[in-house]
Amino acid sequence: MRAFPEYFTFWHIAGHYALRITAYIVLAFLILPILVIVPLSFNAEPFFTFTPGMLALDPEAYSLRWYNEIITDQKWTLAIWNSFVIGVAAAILATVLGTVAAVGLASPWMPFKRLITALLLSPMIVPLIIIAAGMFFFYTTFGLVGTYAGLIIAHAALGVPFVIITVTATLAGFDRTLFSAGLSLGASPVKVFWDVVIPLIRPGVISGGLFAFVTSFDEVVLVLFLAGPEQRTIPRQMFSGLREQINPTILAVATLLVILSIALLVTLEILRRRTERLRGSR
Amino acid sequence: MVKAHQHRLPPEDARNAAREVRARRLRAFLFVAPLLAFITFAFVAPIASMLFRSAYNPTVADLVPDSLQALADWDGEARPSDAALTQFAIDLKRLANDRTSGQLAEEVNRFLPGTSSVVKSTARQLRRVEDTTLADTGATLLLEANAAWSEPGIWRALRKAGQTYTSSYYLTALDLEQTRDGSIQQRDTKIYLQLYSKTLWMALIITLLTLILGYPLAFHMAHSSTSHANFLMVFVLLPFWTSLLVRTTSWIALLQTNGVVNSTLMALGLTGDPLEMLYTQFSTIIAMTHILLPFMVLPLYSVMRGIDPSYMRAAMSMGSRPIPAFLRIYLPMSLPGLSAGALLVFIISVGYYITPALVGGTDGQMISNIIAFHMQQSNNWELAAALGSLLLFLIVALYWLYDKFIGAGNIKLG
Numbered sequence: 001m002r003a004f005p006e007y008f009t010f011w012h013i014a015g016h017y018a019l020r021i022t023a024y025i026v027l028a029f030l031i032l033p034i035l036v037i038v039p040l041s042f043n044a045e046p047f048f049t050f051t052p053g054m055l056a057l058d059p060e061a062y063s064l065r066w067y068n069e070i071i072t073d074q075k076w077t078l079a080i081w082n083s084f085v086i087g088v089a090a091a092i093l094a095t096v097l098g099t100v101a102a103v104g105l106a107s108p109w110m111p112f113k114r115l116i117t118a119l120l121l122s123p124m125i126v127p128l129i130i131i132a133a134g135m136f137f138f139y140t141t142f143g144l145v146g147t148y149a150g151l152i153i154a155h156a157a158l159g160v161p162f163v164i165i166t167v168t169a170t171l172a173g174f175d176r177t178l179f180s181a182g183l184s185l186g187a188s189p190v191k192v193f194w195d196v197v198i199p200l201i202r203p204g205v206i207s208g209g210l211f212a213f214v215t216s217f218d219e220v221v222l223v224l225f226l227a228g229p230e231q232r233t234i235p236r237q238m239f240s241g242l243r244e245q246i247n248p249t250i251l252a253v254a255t256l257l258v259i260l261s262i263a264l265l266v267t268l269e270i271l272r273r274r275t276e277r278l279r280g281s282r
Numbered sequence: 283m284v285k286a287h288q289h290r291l292p293p294e295d296a297r298n299a300a301r302e303v304r305a306r307r308l309r310a311f312l313f314v315a316p317l318l319a320f321i322t323f324a325f326v327a328p329i330a331s332m333l334f335r336s337a338y339n340p341t342v343a344d345l346v347p348d349s350l351q352a353l354a355d356w357d358g359e360a361r362p363s364d365a366a367l368t369q370f371a372i373d374l375k376r377l378a379n380d381r382t383s384g385q386l387a388e389e390v391n392r393f394l395p396g397t398s399s400v401v402k403s404t405a406r407q408l409r410r411v412e413d414t415t416l417a418d419t420g421a422t423l424l425l426e427a428n429a430a431w432s433e434p435g436i437w438r439a440l441r442k443a444g445q446t447y448t449s450s451y452y453l454t455a456l457d458l459e460q461t462r463d464g465s466i467q468q469r470d471t472k473i474y475l476q477l478y479s480k481t482l483w484m485a486l487i488i489t490l491l492t493l494i495l496g497y498p499l500a501f502h503m504a505h506s507s508t509s510h511a512n513f514l515m516v517f518v519l520l521p522f523w524t525s526l527l528v529r530t531t532s533w534i535a536l537l538q539t540n541g542v543v544n545s546t547l548m549a550l551g552l553t554g555d556p557l558e559m560l561y562t563q564f565s566t567i568i569a570m571t572h573i574l575l576p577f578m579v580l581p582l583y584s585v586m587r588g589i590d591p592s593y594m595r596a597a598m599s600m601g602s603r604p605i606p607a608f609l610r611i612y613l614p615m616s617l618p619g620l621s622a623g624a625l626l627v628f629i630i631s632v633g634y635y636i637t638p639a640l641v642g643g644t645d646g647q648m649i650s651n652i653i654a655f656h657m658q659q660s661n662n663w664e665l666a667a668a669l670g671s672l673l674l675f676l677i678v679a680l681y682w683l684y685d686k687f688i689g690a691g692n693i694k695l696g
Contacts, residue, residue, distance in 0.1 A: 005599065015604055023502035026495045027517045030575060033532040034524055036542055040535055048535045049542065097317040104313025109306040116314060123325050125681050127633020129650040130670045133657055134328035137335055137667070157324040160317065189309060218525045221635050225657070238527040242534060242640050251535070254528040261523040265516070 041251035066252035079237040090155035091213035098163030099205050106171040124161040128221035136225045146228030154222045159212025170204025203275040336667035342389045342443040346373040350444040362437050368420030378405035394439035400430045451668035481649040485631040491571040492627050496578035504586035522576035530640050533569040561643030569637050578623035585619025625684045
């Protein structure tokens with residue numbers, strides 16, 4: 001029992017616990033729907049629901065058949081391959097262009113800074129359905145619809161704002177005189193960028209790249225409009241699975257994705273601590 | 283700074299200084315240029331092309347330019363001249379042989395529903411007629427093929443469809459129509475305005491729900507020790523980082539007829555028959571509330587963390603009751619986080635597509651879903667573009683408010 005100030009009445013204390021209980025109920029609302037799919041994915045029956053056997057903890061009612069389905073069904077293996085290929089390519093494109101641009105934007109000499117920043121961040125604000133419609137009209141003229149190149153370009157554009165935001169945040173703690181020092185010692189701007197700036201802002205660059213990768217990896221609206229059958233990604237495959245024939249393979253995939261996001265969360269936390277340490281040590 | 287000192291510098295130095303400033307500005311710009319070019323191609327140009335398409339449709343003007351020329355000085359009242367009819371018969375035969383008469387039929391049909399079959403059947407009948415016969419008796423043949431061609435209505439529809447630049451898709455998107463004398467009036471059935479207001483209404487409910495749920499959670503986290511708050515933060519960030527499709531899948535598993543929620547309710551004896559919760563507006567709202575809740579909690583938490591708890595303690599030690607103290611001291615101080623979270627959730631939910639498409643059924647559909655419908659099923663791209671442009675203007679206006687009152691720089695990640 002914690003100590004409350006003397007002026008607290010019974011109602012103060014009741015309110016305190018009511019608030020605490022509400023907070024935990026909300027946390028349960030946030031996390032339980034995600035956790036409930038994990039046991040369901042081991043269902044031995046082709047249902048989206050707990051069978052009586054599962055509730056009785058009968059080992060017979062559980063199986064790995066839906067996980068087996070993922071690795072044997074060619075549609076899912078292709079989707080997994082596509083998701084990684086498109087995600088990695090889009091993340092690299094967004095990270096390279098975005099990091100270089102963020103360094104330019106951080107310069108006090110940058111002309112039209114507000115306007116250009118707003119323009120570069122705008123893919124984050126515009127609803128995906130509008131982006132998808134626009135890209136569909138425009139990319140058709142260049143023959144980019146139904147190609148890997150089209151999807152990579154589209155997803156890279158979505159990832160750019162995240163790279164700009166994370167790298168800009170890291171650059172806020174960056175001492176700009178280091179750049180001038182490098183130049184005055186005779187290095188070219190490119191060499192200074194590569195040998196001085198990049199090592200110092202690396203955590204920001206990596207987390208920006210991760211954000212860009214996740215953005216592409218999760219994205220489904222643009223894939224719905226721009227991808228052909230050859231470029232179906234994991235979320236696209238889940239989308240049609242949920243629309244056409246619901247089966248627990250989707251739950252198995254979802255469970256794997258939850259594990260992936262836990263890994264990602266841990267990685268980002270490590271990166272964040274490293275940035276703080278780098279800042280603190282200076 | 284540089285300018286203020288310029289007049290004191292010798293001209294040579296001033297020129298050098300100006301050159302140096304230009305060089306630095308150019309160097310900074312060159313870093314940004316590749317990305318700027320990329321975004322312009324990959325993102326800005328597509329959006330611009332959509333805005334353009336919402337008011338531009340050259341299909342009919344390209345298909346039957348001569349007929350439209352012949353109709354140009356028709357008064358729109360009686361039947362057009364025989365010359366115009368003949369010209370159209372000649373054009374229609376050409377389209378029938380090019381297999382493009384269906385396109386014309388579809389375009390004209392948008393302005394006068396029911397005319398698609400008239401155009402198609404006439405095109406079929408004119409396909410085999412000799413060019414010379416058509417040039418002599420085209421008007422008669424056209425009228426024989428279908429009596430509808432003697433009505434001025436179909437010709438007005440054709441002329442309207444032939445306008446390359448048109449506001450008609452915007453009018454449709456706003457449930458307006460142009461009468462024959464050129465004035466604009468409301469349509470009898472309000473499809474799209476109703477959909478826009480339903481979308482805004484649902485977004486508002488979702489925003490309020492995330493606020494009601496998110497505020498106590500953020501408050502509790504902000505007033506816990508740092509290590510405890512970081513531990514609780516994992517439960518907010520894990521859903522935030524989990525794929526949207528995964529979270530929508532969970533809600534399908536939870537809410538379906540024999541899903542987890544119904545089984546639990548029935549096992550507890552709270553309901554005899556399973557409730558129909560999935561594929562309704564209810565399921566859309568609850569799933570979207572769950573998905574967007576982290577967007578409310580994160581900005582609220584970061585603002586609340588910065589509020590000094592001694593203000594509340596001071597008020598209460600001096601005899602204020604908790605609720606007035608909260609309303610007059612804490613709530614105003616948390617307002618920046620509250621408004622940032624609320625606008626963010628509202629803006630995101632107005633443009634939402636995937637969750638309503640998967641769990642919304644018919645009454646949970648939002649404006650994005652009808653845009654997708656016109657893109658994929660009805661193939662009315664121009665109307666989809668007009669609806670999308672209106673949605674874009676709405677979002678930009680909301681975002682402008684957000685930037686003006688809160689500052690876009692406050693967006694935080696993770």
